[in-house]
Amino acid sequence: MIYLDNNATTKIDERVLEEMLPYLKEDYANPSSMYDFAKKPAAAIREARVKVRDFLGAANEKDIYFTSCGSESANTAIKGVLNCNREKRHIITTKVEHPAVLNTYKEFEKNGYEVDYIGVNSQGELDIEELKSKLRKDTALVSVMYANNETGVIYPVEEIAEYIKSKSPDTRFFVDAVQAAGKIPINVKETKIDLLGISGHKFHAPKGIGALYVKPDVRFTPLINGGHQERGMRAGTENVPYIAAIGKAAELAQEALSYELKEVTRLRDKLEEGILKNVFNARLNTGVKNRVPNTSNIGFEYVEGELILLHLSDLGICASSGSACTSGSLEPSHVLRAMGVPFTALHGSIRFSLSRFTKESDIDFVIEKMPDIMKKLTSISPFQEELEVLRKRRG
Secondary structure (H helix, E strand, C coil), X not given: CEECECCCCCCCCHHHHHHHHHHHCCCCCCCCCCCHHHHHHHHHHHHHHHHHHHHHCCCCHHHEEEECCHHHHHHHHHHHHHHCCCCCCEEEEECCCCHHHHHHHHXXXXXXXXXXXXXXXXXXXXXXXXXXXXXXXXXXXXXXXXXXXXXXXXXXXXXXXXXXXXXXXXXXXXXXXXXXXXXXXXXXXXXXCCEEEEEHHHCCCCCCCEEEEECXXXXXXCCCCCXXXXXXXXXXXXXXXXXXXXXXXXXHHHHCHHHHHXXXXXXXXXXXXXXXXXXXXEEECCCCCCEXXXXXXXXXXXXXXXXXXXXXXXXXXXXXXXXXXXCCCCCCXXXXXXXXXXXXXXXCEEEEECCCCCCHHHHHHHHHHHHHHHHHHHHCCCCHHHHHHHHHHHC
């Protein structure tokens, strides 16, 4: 199997699994208990919090709250902040956010909030001037993802944070960093970001664990009420094995950053160049340099994406046609639509996402097989005349 869908989820690093096992076996005590048996699990949580603090460049481990996933982190940040600022009814976000963010804002729209959705250009880059023009005195929250999950485009969240605080210091800024964490350096201490969410299974921890950074002066209400866990801001018995896992994964991801930035980028570029050179109906949906190292989105004109994925799967290659959270939807990607990707490529766009475990031979195999796949699929496409024109135009 060749796994190139790491933006959907990643394999658990063996060292992360080893970190988890003691708390699934012998050290299984509830960390909130008073007896000595609970001391190791409690210490594991403290240690993991420090590791995630360092991973995100936070000033204090108390700024880190453990959640179950990126979606919970986003919901906690958005709902928690808006519940503390009920007099302000205006929100700003982008047209290309993850469904966890977009659908949460749609819920607030139904309840009387005004939401401005900022657009992107044909390369997926955010219209910063439009965002700046929408900021108002009654803007409670601005939300911009760090890196897009479908295109990998990195957004200038540090610049946005600076602008917001210079114009409206009371407006809060939340960053969904799920697809940035472990791929590019993050240092919240050096920014004016108020809240930032991550998800462990995007950087080789298991599914079911996330974290939320909250700046000390930010007021928010809990999404889950109950006991005293997470300093009263996220109730529920702590998931010690998974918390230990995200701590270890954060530590390992930090160590591997230079490899991500150099080698994973090289493999991604090799994949793109190989496909574009050998497949006449392929187009790069965004070629901007300011992308996370591992993500490529390629459109194959006049061919259905589902058929491409099935043929890839038959060869043991895993990729996707967009966000895993919209898998099965007949609607084309909202991200690619916002970018104005031509209709000819919209339904035939494939996201390849690599990791530090991707091998050179994996990339070579995909480059080798894509021309044969496209030859089969273009031969049964109903758009033969259009394909012939395209073939002649691209030589």
